[in-house]
Amino acid sequence: MRSMLNLQNLHATVGEGDEAKPIINGLSLEVPAGEIHAIMGPNGAGKSTLSYVLTGREGYEVTEGSATLEGEDLLSMEPEERAAKGLFLSFQYPIEIPGVPVMTFVRTAMNAQRKLRGEDEISAPEFIKKAREVGAALNIDAEMLKRPLNVGFSGGEKKRLEIFQMMMLEPRFAILDETDSGLDIDALKTVADGVNVLRRSDRGMLVITHYQRLLDYIRPDRVHVLAKGRIVASGGPDLALRLEKEGYDGVLGEPA
């Protein structure tokens, strides 16, 4: 099977200069096209850091190793170029963008990506039609899409908006960082349905989560345990169940 996301011996630090702290310490991971992999791990294992390193956030520096998406070096690209290549991050804490309505924001993002890829802009009617359909699937009403992005939205609404953006942008590879946090059980199902709709043979996903609960709804092909910045255990979906039952200490055989 073709590997889509390929991380080899990745090392990364967070912070600038003397303050830089190593968080990712030799992480290797391959996610083939068509698969969903879950990354679980205790607090401070480097889960969110991994998502920021892959998407190119400032202050997160790769000191060693490689990260490619479909053979292309992610680390040499600007964040927006990575997005245009089809890399999407559903943020653990979505950011409020005052003054920019959801619809304007998503359309700007969509057209910016298309421009970077040398494609034509989406037409207004086409965009609105798609937004209506996706919104309906996620129980997002049209009024919400007219409001400034995430401003005054509840935690659950923000997470749903992340999935809305993902479904609109149709990335080739998506990282979902703790998408389940802040969601009640109904919202969790709605969001999981949205994610499952996007499951395709040519798309990969990395689902970062603390708890096994989300994985009841988004069935992963593989589960990896991240501790101290490295993958320390990998297995099938049953690994998540074991983690839930025995805890990280139990599975890893030592305090994580």
Place this chain on the structure above:
Amino acid sequence: MTIADASNPLSNPTIAEKKLFDRCRAMRATNSRTSAFGLFAETGLPHRRMEQWKWTDIRAALTNLETPSIDLAKQTVEVPEGACVLIFDGVAWKLPETLPEGVSAHRQSDATPLKTIEGLPLGQLTASMTGQDSSSDFVSIEISGKVDQPIFLDFASAPAETAFARLAFNILPDCSVRLIEAHSGNAAFSSTLIEFRLQSGASVDRTFVQRASTAQSVGITATAVLGEKASFVQTALGFGAKVCRVETHVRFEGAEAHAELNSAYLAGDDHHIDFTSHVTHAAPSCTTRQLTKGAVSKGGRGVFQGKFLVPRSIGQFTDADMQHQALLLEDGAEVFAKPELEIYADDVECAHGNTSGQLDEAALFYMRQRGIPAVEARALLTEAFIVEALQTAHEAVRDQMIDEARNFLRAEG
């Protein structure tokens, strides 16, 4: 004091000041012109040792008075359909052959300094340099109806040493007018004075855009005196100049009147823009809402000075709010702010807020992760920030103003 007597009271006048003194001496001296010029001559061109001008030094910017060599077309706003257009060419006001119903205009021969322009050196200078005996026009306009069609004031002077323009509006009881102004002339030094007298129940809605090159110094001075239940709403977008001072003085003289002063400024490299305002609540139960938002890039300078004065007893039940928020887009951008509340009445609600900061890095990264390039992300965030202050702009030009702001931000990025 005669104009001849007002000769160089300054110990060390600049070349520009000498030219202005000479020019005034050449005019026929009337009492009012003499007194207006005398008030100006007390200080000369405003400079940084004057408390109100410590951040905006017109004298230093104008040591010489040389006609700019280039005639720049500057994008401001286009004339909306059906507007009544008054063009100021740097010397004279060109009035349309027919004015809308409820509008009448008269050229004024005298330099009448209004009481309200005391303490406004650029206002006094403009008053003394305009009127029929001088080289520049002074036009008074009376509004005697509810005038629907916008009046468009086009300040479009050709390259010249100076352009002094003066207008006085008298809005009769319960009458209203809406103004749109494009301040885009090409004089080295332009100073505009507009006085508004709003009688009871009158209303003025004023929207303007200022744009100038770094070879120009600009003053835009306005005074508004409001009678009972009058309403004065002003929305400005300024891009600055070598130095640019937009100064607005509002005085409530009748109860239950209302003023809104909303301004947005965008200052690029070597541009200086100053929004200064002074609101005096000399009548009870009046309301003021003021929002100023600015964004400054490297080498640019923004100044905000706002003052609410609420005198004892007559200012009771004042309700006033002043907000100034600025974004420093890059290192090397400067913003100076002085919000002041001076309150002597005891039953009032007055608030002010003043912040300056940078664009939210987390928001920028979020937008870039979605595929929006950094330049565009910065522009979009800044535009969203600025636009809040343009909500009250005349609907015929609001979108154009937002477009202008957007184009500026894209180009700056």
